[in-house]
Amino acid sequence: MLSIALVSFLLLHFTVALTPDSFLLSCGAPSGTTDESDGRQWYTDTDHPNLLPSNFLNISSTATVSDTSVTRVPYMNARIFQSPFTYTLLVSPGTKFLRLHFYPSSYLDITKSESFFSVTANHFILLSNFSAFDATTSSSKVLRKEFVINVDGTQILSVTFSPVPNSYAFVNGIEIVSVPTDLYFHGDVKLVGHTKPFNINNSTALETLYRLNVGGNLVGSTEDTGMYRVWDSDDAFVVGYGYQTPHFNDANITYNSENPAYSAPTIVYTTSRTMANYSPGLDWEFPLNSGFYYLFRLHFCEIQPEVKEINDRSFSISIGNQTAEREADVIQWSGGWRIPVYKDYVVNVRNQDGEQNVTLGLSPNPDSAYQNAILNGLEIFKLNDSNGNLSVPNPELFGTNNSSPNNNNKRSSHIIAVITAVAVISGIALLSILCLLIFRRWKRGKELHTSVTKSSWIPLSITSDSTQRTGGSGSSALPSDLCRHFLLEEIKTATGNFDEKFVIGYGGFGNVYKGYIDNGATIVAVKRLNPSSKQGVREFETEIHMLSKLRHVHLVSLIGYCDDNNEMILVYDYMAHGTLRDHLYKTDNAPLPWKKRLEICIGAAKGLHYLHTGKKDIIIHRDVKSTNILLDDKWVAKVSDFGLSKIGPLSGSGKTHVSTVVKGSFGYLDPEYYKRQQLTEKSDVYSFGVVLFEVLCARPALIPNMPKGQVNLADWACRSCKKGNLQQIIDPNLEGQIAPECFNKFAEAAYNCLKDQGVQRPSMNDVVWNLEFILKLQDAADNRGHKMELNSYPTSPAFPLIMNDHTNISTDEGFEAFSGSHEVGGKYTSSATSMTSNSDDKLKSDTIFSEILNPSGR
Template identity: 80%
Template sequence: MLSIALVSFLLLHFTVALTPDSFLLSCGAPSGTTDESDGRQWYTDTDHPNLLPSNFLNISSTATVSDTSVTRVPYMNARIFQSPFTYTLLVSPGTKFLRLHFYPSSYLDITKSESFFSVTANHFILLSNFSAFDATTSSSKVLRKEFVINVDGTQILSVTFSPVPNSYAFVNGIEIVSVPTDLYFHGDVKLVGHTKPFNINNSTALETLYRLNVGGNLVGSTEDTGMYRVWDSDDAFVVGYGYQTPHFNDANITYNSENPAYSAPTIVYTTSRTMANYSPGLDWEFPLNSGFYYLFRLHFCEIQPEVKEINDRSFSISIGNQTAEREADVIQWSGGWRIPVYKDYVVNVRNQDGEQNVTLGLSPNPDSAYQNAILNGLEIFKLGDAIGSQTASIPESSSEAPIASLAYPNNKKKRISWHIIVAIITAVTSGIAFFSILGFLISRRRNGGKDHGTSVPKSSSLPADLCRHFLIAEIKNATDNFDEKFVIGYGGFGNVYKGYLDNGTITVAVKRSNPSSKQGIREFQTEIEMLSSKLRYRHLVSLIGYCDDKNEMILVYDYMANGTFRDHLYNTENTPLPWKKRLDICIGAAKGLYYLHSGTKHTIIHRDVKSTNILLDDKWIAKVSDFGLSKVGSVGGTDTTHVSTAVKGSFGYVDAEYYKRQLLTVKSDVYSFGVVLFEALCGRPAINPNLPSGQVNLAEWACRSCKKRELEEIIDPNLKGQIAPECLRKFAELAYHCLRKEGVQRPSMGDVVKTLEFALQVQEGADNRGHEVEGSSFPLISNGDAMNEDEIFSDLSEVERKLTSNGMSMSVSRSAKVNNVALFSEIVNPLGR
């Protein structure tokens, strides 16, 4: 139930959220202190009236090194986060500028190498593996990151800061300003080099990279049109020579409905850059990250007296060496002299390693009367994908923060709580109209909308010969038109429904994408291609088919009657699994991952191993699921073979080495599986922000307990008396080594399978002869991190030696197919279990 304090807060501040927003938080400043900036008042992050009550367990600090060029507010104080933390703000619905202010300085003697973090805003992923220290330049001591996002009818903006393992996050100021709805999100935009347009709607997030007053000087935030934008000079980006910068400061600029006064301040349109008589054209260069789409907004206004008629000045526009316009005529576009106009273009900066310079070029057309080109202003934004991911897809922080899973019941509880909030607000304020609109929005979200705002791949390009291709009518019939009563889980991709095919003879799990999905077309195609043609194995979930009919993205799987592994470990009403069952499930999941790494022609790295992606069928057989983020490596790749890629995964499961270096190897999966092993042993989530700071991250807490020989203190109380000491030692050592900081120090998945099989044999042997309950009388981790990797497999090697002397072998070739791979239970115990 809602707390009285929260209900009171919502009632008191509900009317505030109905007006356009413009407010600022000075993070970490002492309570009660405020300051004025740009004519606006800064509040401390504990006092702002729009900030929902939070339990600030994080550190606030004052910069120990200051600079006279840096303003006191908001930069001399910072809020430091050593675990995930969320600011929850009550705002009006609509488009917002979200600006994050950073002053990379010394805080509590913490070094810059320890500050890497991600930032999310609602379902938009804004920053990942971000370091404010690395992002600042010599010319600026502070950093402002600006994003354009949409807030839906819930009127809640949750901004989450999540430090990477062994690191911290910080922020000095948070700024939120309302933006006219159609200023940046207005539908189809010309995609350079393509005939079809690119749709920019409010399911997209924009990151402002460059905002330039072309040919003029810096335009400060107070000179903007009420949205406090900063327009820099373009001098640093101009390539070559031969240009002029005509200024007509007294020009009477006439705005209109197509280009309202808030589009850009007048000073932007009264300054410009044009060509000198001997110049072949105008060119600018901008460093941009590869692999993203970018929005280029070009601002024009003919302000020179000699250019007043159509065809007086006509020129071509190219972006990234591709033609965007062949005959740009500002007078024709705007409708007259000194009437401003802007044009939007989207360009795809194709995948390459790192940054590349993208050129914007203007060249005069020889047929125009005044052979020249002009540009007044320029904005460049990086576009997020269908969920607004600006960089890596590290999800919002929560106890688990899934990207996608076939069954995630906890999300259902979260939804119900928000329905209660909305119901209470509506009832007390008698906002009948608001309630109707919000109910409509919620209904659209639940139903996935009629149009996902993105193009779904045609069925002809997908492997219909290897799995079934369903029509949407068949899926609706199987799920009773996606009835809520059939929902069995929620995930980043969308709802998961239980369905019945072929007159009820086949039970399936139907995963349907929705407009706010954290995964899109790429993951949809990857999942189909992986499971339909490459991956068929006992310990991998089976894909039955897919549906891409009428802009839907739907995947149909075998139904897993017992849900996810996580469902039976914690935060559940299910009976806790006994130890041997947990161990058996870990073995099955490890075999599935080993098959991915070594049982196929190409090494496959799962990239999202977690307990919610381990499913259990009606016979409790473990099956690895969700291959939307998987990456294919080389043929017969080694453990050190890597794939350079943006970081994706789930917070709490991604190892710091992959996070920082963005080099993905099979050992990244091993690390994630080590977290799963400790989940099984400790019966708690990978991340739990409600625990004391030293216990929030399961991997860190468990490893620290191992080194201190305090393992018995973290074991799930439900397992008391079930684990033989020698089995516990072997299992814990394995999990500990899976979590080693360097991938080369972690065991292979083949070794993981062997060790788990051996641990099970030890447990069964102890059960047969009787054993004492687990305790601290046995050594667990010797010499801490300096422990020799071979220690973990010492007992196992002896077993293997004995088996080999009896004519049996446990060796496994990495290139072996699954039917030739030794499945270790049958070897160690020929009679089976």
């Protein structure tokens, strides 16, 4: 039964409790004081009218060490508990935000090792064996833990702080704010990977883990919609190469009953993140504790003028590598332009030890007009388990039984003795291993007659976990004699301490600098991955593993790397003429002549052919595009950027593909790979086919704001081939340069690379053969003095060959052109269809073509 005092208190404050709650406790502040420095009234925890009477047998203290960036209220005072203590708060029925504020500092000389405690709210366990000292970071001196809890008709919210034995608990502030009941508790939610939904009702408790203003800056609590939520920037969690869209100040967001104004502040819906050019999608990565279900709430609002109709932008959503939504269409969901909408998904992070990195991925659907993806805001909540638990304890640093001091001392002495013994044994073993390694390295160095200099040739120092890196030494599977290790100081010297004037390129990974090494004797390209982001670590490793083992005249050469001080820097041969795209469009460079384009395509094709056949294992590049074909000072083409490369199916395994998640660049992405997630070397062939049309037409693979049928270059060019009007879309700068038979054959080669099914596409060997043949056709035409007039490229009947894929077309001249070939006895013979040229010269295949040689390693 309730005591008479408690009944009187309840009756006295009954009317107060019926109103929505928004009250704040400044714990440990002097009695009788209030504060309104943040625009809200903070009461001391002994004076608040909604706090039930209680005997404070605990300690209050003021922080003796403070940071100027930390606000005075509620963080400069703390309530300290030496034994379990409960705040009993009278609140209105319904859903509440319960926020606990902590500022780990020096209170009464209490140290970090003496502050471990648990927190419960009604029957939910919020924190267990928790240390605020461990939970804060160098970038955030204070900690705010937010929970969503429903309070039933008793109107009592009891928050209990329980220190572990021989320790203390503390809290700086407690905040309670009413939440619309249906905002987070609204029944069935889609459970990712399952057909049955997951029910979230008001008997569930949530812990807010991430609340992000995607593509925008921090949104403070006072900018929220009356619930004082904080929306952080998503920069720290982005893995893919996403663009941040500008904030639309004049965007008139239209809320509705399904997505009311309190769902998220307007500024969240007027900023967003979309895909960068040539990016396969958008990806974020979040560390989450294993063994819990999580609610992902994704906020969307189409505010870009070009996206107003259904299917203008359609994309898929995956969470934890499981498909959550196959065709997300914001306009269809919301009902119109500038109308916000949010979607909820629940994912189960299965039991494993510790944390898991869970990825949220958005990938555009190829059939949508505007092939891109968008996200405006994101909230992630942990759901309580079947025991009402939300906590993941810190490691048990302290015993939980009440042993006597003498027993504690004895146990401590025993532990110290054991630790000392283990340390001595481990030290001896470590010293022995170190001596062995030093001896083996000395012996090897002596055999090779090499000496270790400042820029030594050593393996990459990367841990086995691809998400963690150190600047120290570590084990690596990289060959130690193929990859030069640079010190960070050398890289800084080479680039003028990363001077902006040396920047020659940039992207989602960071900047590329022109640098000078070996006392200025060698010019290099220095690719510095952004050290403050998590992206690029796996690509960094892959690039070094691949290029340290590959040497070919048509592959860019990796000189070395630097991983000092958590940097990720790659050093390549300098390519004086930049990327192929730099000379096709969106550039001030002079247009490339047709024969130079052909020679570049042949070189790039040879580089890819070497990857597919030149090593023991097939290597699939997986990101072939015009920006990854570089040109040296002699205009020799070199394939670059192996960060996404994969080893293909092993010979003799019977497998024809590698099953893997889809990665690459949209516009170049093999549709068969995209649909089936089965990667083959023919995926590179498809991408190269797009490059061929890019070379011919001098336009990007994707232009989202083009008319619907012209957005995707591959689709547009193939349709034009079938209609026989490809000549209408080629680069005007090529007027008069392409011989008719050469133009027809080049279009055929590109078209065949873009066949829907990989088995129908030529091999890179065939592609090289065809391109060399096309160059011979062009040389022959130039030698006989061909002349082309405007719009004189062949149309029908030459293009039925492409349309129907049928057999020979011949004329009296008997000039054969093969769409595929194979090598027999060092010469090429036909393996596919043939066509005829108007050439007066009777050329033979054995005199036209050069053999494809694999240049030896440098």
